[in-house]
Amino acid sequence: MLISIRQQVEPSDVVARASRPGGYAIIDVAQQLGVPAHRAAKYYLKQPGEFVQQGELLARRRGRLVGGRKITSPLEGKVAAAVGGRIVIEPQSDLFELRALLSGLVTNTASGLGVTIETAGALIQGVWGTRREGYGSLTMGVEQPDAVMDGEQIEVAHHGSILVCGATLDLNLLNKAEEMQVRGLIVGGVPVDLRKEISEHLVPVIATEGMGRIPISSPIFNLLQANAGHETMLLAPAPGRPWVNRPEIIIPLPVSTLPASPPRPGAELTAGHKVRIVRAPHRGSVGIVKEMYHASRIVDNGSKYAGADVVLETGEVVFVPHVNLDVVG
Numbered sequence: 237m238l239i240s241i242r243q244q245v246e247p248s249d250v251v252a253r254a255s256r257p258g259g260y261a262i263i264d265v266a267q268q269l270g271v272p273a274h275r276a277a278k279y280y281l282k283q284p285g286e287f288v289q290q291g292e293l294l295a296r297r298r299g300r301l302v303g304g305r306k307i308t309s310p311l312e313g314k315v316a317a318a319v320g321g322r323i324v325i326e327p328q329s330d331l332f333e334l335r336a337l338l339s340g341l342v343t344n345t346a347s348g349l350g351v352t353i354e355t356a357g358a359l360i361q362g363v364w365g366t367r368r369e370g371y372g373s374l375t376m377g378v379e380q381p382d383a384v385m386d387g388e389q390i391e392v393a394h395h396g397s398i399l400v401c402g403a404t405l406d407l408n409l410l411n412k413a414e415e416m417q418v419r420g421l422i423v424g425g426v427p428v429d430l431r432k433e434i435s436e437h438l439v440p441v442i443a444t445e446g447m448g449r450i451p452i453s454s455p456i457f458n459l460l461q462a463n464a465g466h467e468t469m470l471l472a473p474a475p476g477r478p479w480v481n482r483p484e485i486i487i488p489l490p491v492s493t494l495p496a497s498p499p500r501p502g503a504e505l506t507a508g509h510k511v512r513i514v515r516a517p518h519r520g521s522v523g524i525v526k527e528m529y530h531a532s533r534i535v536d537n538g539s540k541y542a543g544a545d546v547v548l549e550t551g552e553v554v555f556v557p558h559v560n561l562d563v564v565g
Contacts, residue, residue, distance in 0.1 A: 241345060245336040247371045247467060251351050255329035261310050266321030269297040269305050273321030280323065282315050294323055337371050338469045339488045357488040358463060360444065360456055361562055363514055364426060365472025365483025368440035370398065372419035374468040374487065376461055378402035381424065382451035387412040394418050398468045400460050404449040405441070406430070413439050420470040422460065422485065424520075425450035440470045442483045445520050453512055453520040455564045463487050505563060511546060515560040522564060523548040529555075 239251045266276040279295045282288055288309040298304040309325055316326040340355030375397040377385040385401040387408035394413075398420040401409065405423050407430060413421055420440040425448045434441055444456050452460075472483035505511070509525045523546040532540035533555060541557035548554060 239342050239345070239351065241342055243342045244340075245342060245353060246339050247335065247337050247469065249336045250333045251336050251342070252334040254332050254334070254348075256332040257329045258327040260316065261313070261325040261327070263294060263307060263310070263323045263325065264321065265295045265307055265323055268307050269295060271297065271321075276321040277318065280318055282309075282318075282323070284315050284318055286315050288313065288315060288325065337369055337471070338486055339467065355486070355488045356490075357486060358459055360459065360485040360487075362422075362442040362444045362472070362483040362485065363446045364431075364443040365470070366435045366437070366441045367472065368438070369469070369471055370420035370440040371467060371469045372396045372398045374398050374400070374460065374464050374466050376400050376464050380451075381454060381457035384449070385409060390416050390418065392416060398422065398470060400452070400457075403451045405434075407433060410434060410437050410439060410441075420468075422452075422470070424452040440472050442470055442472050442485060444485075445514070450520060453522065455510075455512060455522055460485075463489070505544065505558065505561065507544075510564040511544075511556075512562045512564050513546065513554075513556055513560055514562055518548065518554055518556070521548050523554075525561075526553060 238253065239245060245251060265279065266273040269276065269279055279297050281293050281295055288294065290309055290312045292309050293306060294309050295307045296304060311325060311327050313325045313327040315323060317324040334350065336353060338353060338355055340353040342351055343354045344352035373396065375394060377389065377399045378401065381402065383402040384404055390409065390412040395417050396419055399413065399418050400422045403424040404427060405421060414437055418439055422442050422444065424443065424445045426434055426441065426443045428447045444452050466487050466489065469486040471486065505525065505528065507525050507527060511523060511525055513519060513521045526545040526547050528544050530542050532542050534540055535557065543555055543557040544561065545553050546556050
């Protein structure tokens with residue numbers, strides 16, 4: 237750990253460093269040299285504890301053929317073990333640096349695990365995200381939530397920014413964003429057939445609504461628009477079910493700009509709360525909780541969920557499971 241409790245940190249601050257070992261390489265010397273396992277040790281050229289370079293000789297069996305049989309190391313590292321006719325190579329560890337990624341106050345440190353940082357600001361939970369994190373200045377690439385940004389619109393000025401791209405994106409936009417070193421993309425939805433390719437790119441992506449071409453819901457778009465220019469963090473730990481490891485957009489803000497009683501993440505949902513529906517058939521709709529049901533009710537697909545009656549902006553009242561509701565504050 238490089239920081240202490242009650243210390244103020246900024247997004248680029250390194251809060252911890254650690255060695256990150258890679259996977260071990262196991263070389264079956266006996267099989268490759270064509271000898272019994274108990275006789276392989278006589279051909280070893282390296283012993284446990286010795287360091288080797290990639291391509292360096294590990295073992296050799298001389299024979300009638302020129303050079304005999306040779307085995308070289310597939311990577312740089314240390315010989316961790318040589319037993320049972322096999323040599324185990326431990327690769328050199330990478331130095332991993334853990335950055336704060338947001339402005340805030342360190343409230344706790346856990347050796348070997350990480351730190352807890354407290355910040356005040358806006359929190360948006362998305363529905364889908366890539367396994368990456370990023371931070372930068374929030375920039376609006378579109379003026380309407382249902383618009384779509386073209387890859388050719390990304391320019392040098394977007395370098396280092398978190399870019400709001402509208403209802404969806406394509407690989408051209410993603411490639412251009414990576415070329416310009418954009419630090420993150422926010423969209424309404426991602427094409428189902430491009431999820432794998434999007435996940436493999438270095439640029440973090442968060443979809444606020446789900447799969448397909450979906451306009452960013454108005455409360456989220458308005459919040460992003462109102463905070464353009466602020467430092468923003470994207471935390472997208474893992475694609476998966478929308479109520480597990482939800483990707484998050486965090487916008488730290490000065491305390492003076494926050495409401496007197498801002499809603500806290502995890503606050504109990506009650507009648508009167510403004511909510512956003514995150515699943516079909518009313519995905520993206522905003523409404524007010526009319527009544528709560530803690531006992532399970534049967535929904536259209538036959539499953540049972542606890543939920544709430546929500547009055548939509550159209551006046552329609554619909555029952556929605558709790559897991560499909562986000563509080564809008």
